[in-house]
Amino acid sequence: MPSALTNPMDALRIANSIYARLHPNMAAPFSFSLVAVNGPRLVRCAGGLEVQAQALPPTPPDLLLLPGLDYKGDPDCKKLLSSLHAETDLLIRYANAGVQIGAHCSGTLLLAHSGLLDHKAATTSWWLVPTFMRQYPNVRLQSNAMVAEDGQFITAGAVTALFTMLLRIIERRAGAELAQNTARFLLVDYTQLSQAAFVSK
Secondary structure, eight states: HHHHHHHHHHHHHHHHHHHHHOOTOOOOOOOOOOOOOOSEEEOOOTTTTTTBOOOSSOOOOOEEEEEOOOOOOOOHHHHHHHHHHHHHHHHHHHTTTTTEEEEEEEHHHHHHHHHTTTTTTTTTGGGGGGHHHHHHHTTTTTTTTEEETTEEEEESSSHHHHHHHHHHHHHHHHHHHHHHHHHHHTTTTTOOOOOOGGOOO
């Protein structure tokens, strides 16, 4: 969904604005851009919206966030994941360079497909749990968790859980005060730890 691209930029831009008011003589804590393998190029989102992605930076970033995939069922998803060789190679290269990597919803499937989540704790959207467990049994899936962290990897549930993950990142990198103020601005309770209440019975 397009919001998987715009939500992180909105949250970090808001965090920067709040930080500037609190610390007018300090540099913004976050700089960010939308990038793509083989960029710069237009990226078409589910629903048809096109956004301009930049080329990858010359040096690895501190943090890489993966958007969700356009999930259309297991067979289509397996075919898509198997075609993303350049993206998978990039994830492995960045992980080896110490980059923190985050993913949410169906984007967690790409991170798991890379093998980087093997024997690590992770979560995904509740409705993807059966698919995730079948395809990636070596991942220690925490199916009820809103956000799961293990070393340099952070994963989250569906698209609104992305805000919870982002606020956790803001807190880790720029302090609890900024995360709390950003959460209040966004009307997000990032202290909610479980997605169990949303699981269809």
